[in-house]
Amino acid sequence: MRAIYKGEVMNNLKYYDILGHLVPGLVFLSAVGFIWIQVGTELPKMPDGDGVRLLVMTALAYYVGHIISTIGSWIQPILYFLWLGKPSRRILVKETSHIHRDVRDRIRQRLAKECGLQMEVPECWRERSKYLDGLFSHASSICNRKNLGRVTEFNAKYALHRSLFVVSVLAGLISLCIIKVAKCGFSANFVRWLIFGYFVLAVISFFRARQRGYYFAREVLRMYQVGGG
Numbered sequence: 001m002r003a004i005y006k007g008e009v010m011n012n013l014k015y016y017d018i019l020g021h022l023v024p025g026l027v028f029l030s031a032v033g034f035i036w037i038q039v040g041t042e043l044p045k046m047p048d049g050d051g052v053r054l055l056v057m058t059a060l061a062y063y064v065g066h067i068i069s070t071i072g073s074w075i076q077p078i079l080y081f082l083w084l085g086k087p088s089r090r091i092l093v094k095e096t097s098h099i100h101r102d103v104r105d106r107i108r109q110r111l112a113k114e115c116g117l118q119m120e121v122p123e124c125w126r127e128r129s130k131y132l133d134g135l136f137s138h139a140s141s142i143c144n145r146k147n148l149g150r151v152t153e154f155n156a157k158y159a160l161h162r163s164l165f166v167v168s169v170l171a172g173l174i175s176l177c178i179i180k181v182a183k184c185g186f187s188a189n190f191v192r193w194l195i196f197g198y199f200v201l202a203v204i205s206f207f208r209a210r211q212r213g214y215y216f217a218r219e220v221l222r223m224y225q226v227g228g229g
Helices: 002-011 015-038 050-074 076-082 087-093 101-115 125-146 151-182 188-227
Strands: none
Touching: 015 050, 015 151, 050 076, 050 151, 076 151, 076 188, 087 101, 087 125, 087 188, 101 125, 101 188, 125 151, 125 188, 151 188
């Protein structure tokens, strides 16, 4: 029975589900659970049986991970602003180290032709954004339909790092709130190191999410160029 439980749980989780939802959920629950234990509060009792515990923890982490992923989606416009633009738009028009300019222009013109759009990128910001999103969406849909390259993997890794940024911020704030409410007399050094640790993790996750966004966009364009015809 234990092997059946573990096999069913893991087989029904796809790669994106594991990286985009399950892992962030587990990290968040572990971080908050650590502080919860430090203040002397017992964690809720788990059901008996390893298989049942695995099922309950997987479901709880997956649910929490979905909430974290949703928050990540909500704050994406803020992240794009701080990143100086959406990676999938910038890689189609800006000079970057991720793709050669001539290759980028050929791919963009090919996409525009397939989508029945003008070759020149609009000057108006709103029209420009809509235009570039349409081109990238077309390339992405072809890659997903034909299961080209590692597009799904790169997308999952981007979602993971975006969610880890949310986890760093949320877990840090919730941990500080627990310490404040519990009044357990944590040393000032412990609190300072806790804040510093979560700040470092948030900064790392912030820049890694940006990098993964460009990797995902580049993989979509590369695979579209190779197998999109």
